[in-house]
Amino acid sequence: MTSTLGYAILTALARKPRSGYELACSMGRPLGYFWTARHSQIHPELQRMVAAGLVSFEQVPGPGPQRKKIYSITGKGRDALREWAVEPPQARPERDELALKAYAAWLADPAELAKLFQAQLEEHERRLAAYEDERASFAGVPGSDSQSFGDYAALWCGISYENHRIAWCRWMIEQLGAERAPRAASGAAWCEM
Amino acid sequence: MTSTLGYAILTALARKPRSGYELACSMGRPLGYFWTARHSQIHPELQRMVAAGLVSFEQVPGPGPQRKKIYSITGKGRDALREWAVEPPQARPERDELALKAYAAWLADPAELAKLFQAQLEEHERRLAAYEDERASFAGVPGSDSQSFGDYAALWCGISYENHRIAWCRWMIEQLGAERAPRAASGAAWCEM
């Protein structure tokens, strides 16, 4: 019915009403970890969704030229979101530029590539630490019918993903460091996390 | 210099010369696992890259209206690829529709959502099995200066990713099955793979 961005907006509005600005810049934690959009994409999308009856808005006198709009999800929007949530995701092909660089690793300078993977590793370690901090604020797994279950489930996914990425970066750095030295297949340790 | 698609094409042509058709449909294993494009995107890109001197082509009498073109990477193309390989990847924001659905899980029907994650789980298990098959054809880790190191590195990434995804899907199914029953935080087993 709407684009995936539309549903991303609906998941945010289902939690609490927001302005387009808030949607755009608080497309940081946790939503921004798995879906992002700029305000230039969000504002037109909100207009379409108002026209489709999925969201409504209310003008409030916020700063700026007095034209702050607070958007809320409508009953129709909530129904659409509920239906969408259980439909299979449209298989968007994975595009992983770092994997592509790894695929071309054999003709690159190993030391330079190792530096690149080191920087990526540190970035993923930073993200993992931030996710772990957030996880620490949960006392046990929320029930699957509670709002915070969504937060927790997405966080679980993020932590698992960062762990995978960290393991791969470490392995790459190790391999690139061990230039020319003969390597044994590391047996049971292969792909171990 | 070129788009990322251009570099994806160069990584393929650096291994062996190919026609546009072969590039398009053999953007299956292993390249297709982390970068894909349709022929309608590949043909114009090849034309641009010929103009930029990154690839060259040779007409050969293949089937069809005799106009099969075999593209090869040029010295300039190889240099560009070498440089690109060690540059930091442009952070393209992650867009994960399944994580988005998980984030909206609290207002969806748990049984239906579990079915969805079950289907995803099976898909990832199929892929993992295919990757493991490919991995079995390697006798140890190739040296980082050999062409097959690229294959192996990308495969490692793929296997690790599928393992992460499988673990998350299993956890989601478990949580969605345990409707309403009180859940203990599964302690040390949290996010365990």
Added chain:
DNA sequence: AAATCCATGTAATTAGTTACATGATTCG
């Protein structure tokens, strides 16, 4: 006074998908 934040929009461009268009060869 300048910078930053809050706030909303439009325009231009790039990337990517789907559909349209053509045509020879090979296999059943």
Added chain:
DNA sequence: CGAATCATGTAACTAATTACATGGATTT
């Protein structure tokens, strides 16, 4: 003889980014 495969291209459209444009309120 029809379907699938090999082969190359263009056109239309959707999604997303970057840049342009405006302007009040708050902080330094």
